[in-house]
Amino acid sequence: EIVLTQSPATLSLSPGERATLSCRASQWVSASYLGWYLQKPGQAPRLLIYGAFSRATGIPDRFSGGKSGTDFTLTISRLEPEDSAVYYCQQYGNLYTFGQGTKLEIK
Amino acid sequence: QVHLVQSGAEVRKPGASVKVSCEASGYSFTTYYLHWVRQAPGQGLEWMGIINPNSGSTAYAQRLQGRVTISRDTSTNTVYMEMSSLRSEDTAVYYCARGYSSDDAFDIWGQGTMVTVSS
Numbered sequence: 271e272i273v274l275t276q277s278p279a280t281l282s283l284s285p286g287e288r289a290t291l292s293c294r295a296s297q298w299v300s301a302s303y304l305g306w307y308l309q310k311p312g313q314a315p316r317l318l319i320y321g322a323f324s325r326a327t328g329i330p331d332r333f334s335g336g337k338s339g340t341d342f343t344l345t346i347s348r349l350e351p352e353d354s355a356v357y358y359c360q361q362y363g364n365l366y367t368f369g370q371g372t373k374l375e376i377k
Numbered sequence: 378q379v380h381l382v383q384s385g386a387e388v389r390k391p392g393a394s395v396k397v398s399c400e401a402s403g404y405s406f407t408t409y410y411l412h413w414v415r416q417a418p419g420q421g422l423e424w425m426g427i428i429n430p431n432s433g434s435t436a437y438a439q440r441l442q443g444r445v446t447i448s449r450d451t452s453t454n455t456v457y458m459e460m461s462s463l464r465s466e467d468t469a470v471y472y473c474a475r476g477y478s479s480d481d482a483f484d485i486w487g488q489g490t491m492v493t494v495s496s
Binding site: 303305307314315316317320321326327358360362363365366367368369370371 | 412414421422423424427436438472474476480481482483484486487488489
């Protein structure tokens with residue numbers, strides 16, 4: 271099973287700042303099969319990024335996906351209070367696994 | 378509009394079974410795969426299984442194999458997830474989610490169904 275490790279576990283930033291979340295896979299994952307989701311309390315997850323780089327329908331361009339070496343990244347620029355949530359990465363190229371999540375708090 | 382609407386909360390005793398439904402609307406039911414994902418209280422997301430609504434073929438997470446059965450009814454555009462031999466550790470919110478193919482991201486999710494296993 272491919273294990274995804276997200277860092278940091280918690281991130282606390284102010285409005286207007288930029289957040290960078292990381293996701294590292296225990297074995298090779300094609301960028302084509304890496305996604306990011308956002309989940310707010312009491313809600314279902316929502317797809318943000320698919321194929322590592324592509325924004326899902328309706329997702330603002332403040333959200334961008336990237337790859338740096340073996341790590342996949344989710345960058346959120348110009349943070350807004352409503353960006354407070356838990357963010358999960360997922361690989362869907364070899365069955366399906368999720369990272370443990372990064373909790374983003376907007377101070 | 379595309380929707381996945383799930384059945385309501387359930388409470389079961391240990392050893393019992395539960396069946397949760399997920400009704401799809403707003404798109405061609407047989408065109409998209411459907412997954413089940415669960416989330417224990419305060420925990421992360423765990424993939425449980427997948428069904429191809431067109432063929433009915435399924436695949437399950439190895440650790441749940443034998444306890445989970447996913448089925449579909451094409452006449453009502455509904456997918457079902459049944460879990461047997463329930464334990465307290467199965468207490469979780471259960472979600473259905475759609476993917477265009479078996480190796481695609483999950484673009485639409487149901488609202489979730491809380492299943493509580495308690496004596």
